[in-house]
Amino acid sequence: MALNRDAILGAVDVQTEKVDVPEWGGDVIVRGLTGDELDAFQGSIRQFRPTFDGKGMEAVLIQEGMRAKLLTKCLIDEAGERLFTDQDASALGAKNGSVIDRLYDVAARLSGLSEEEKEALEGNSETATEGAASTSSSPETSAAPSPNS
Template sequence: MPILSKETKTAVLSAAHLKTETVDVPEWGDGVTVIVSEMSGLARDAFYAKREAGKVPISESQASLLLATVVDESGALVLDESDVANLRAQGTAAIDRIANVAIRLNGMQPAAVEDAVKNSAAAPSGDSGSNSASTSASQ
């Protein structure tokens, strides 16, 4: 297995490396399955930006998650905004099953999200490196 280097980075970074999992959805018909994919960083940013717009019903949030994660065999998204109402009308057992896989694949469990927020929002320790006096020193 090659180590990422300046020489190998183009080959490594030009292909998506997203995990997928097939989920049986018998509620939608005999033998029906969906492929749930991990989101790219950009897709995850868009998903969270949409959620930050305000409180949304669980069924709408789950439908948005499915739009961002249900793919076909080639990895192309299957669902779009025109499918939201129909997804929200489906039984909760099927939607919950698919959404739970999407949440797990994307590290979106509450504890994982809290850890990510803590890690990204952590204030740097020590001197900020600026020449300005600190707030406490200037008071």
Template sequence: MTYLSAEQILGANDLVYEDVEVPEWGGTVRVREMPGTERDKFEAQFIGKDGASVRMEGLDGFRARLAAATIVDEHGKQVFRSAAEAKRLGEKSATALQRVCDVAMRLSKMSEDDVKELAGN
């Protein structure tokens, strides 16, 4: 058996993308799986300073923040780069956001149980 080296692992192009048709927005967006550090950062938004409790804001803006974190351009760069843009994204169609989030969660292996755990349920 041959094991992978650190160089081979770090050099692997392992992030998955999927193009999602969003008729409410009049076109297609590219949704990318979250890299591990980005998922950690995303989930940390919901955790209290004690590392165990859920922040008071709970899951407010969850869909918009997830969509903003995973919608990328053709080069894999995030389209929405600021909290203000993510907040504005939250004002868009819930149906469109959910369609994007469903793909983002599937690609990033984020389950409903993960979301419930973040919510403290």
């Protein structure tokens, strides 16, 4: 049976999951993002800038605070209200990295981020940096000196 407009718009389809966080002394509720929220999140961590040769534009992922930024949108209370505002991302990001990463994985899954998108956002694939300049602030390693130097 094909769904009609009202059935689709009336469906409660945003998932939630309770996650035990022993490091914090209890459970948190993680909610997946809506389509609009997911688009806004993905847009907020991408920056477009001119290519090195100045002939085009490239998308660069801004990974700093990315996990906490997603979690501020996805951690909710029993009534379904957000626990954090977008401005709380930095404070939340200062919490245990292992916990933040674990909760990020749940939020990403509930929000429909595919493994490929998740890897690209985390910078673990060629897609994330293909054609983009590095955003790392660490210097590149140099080759070992030759025996003749």
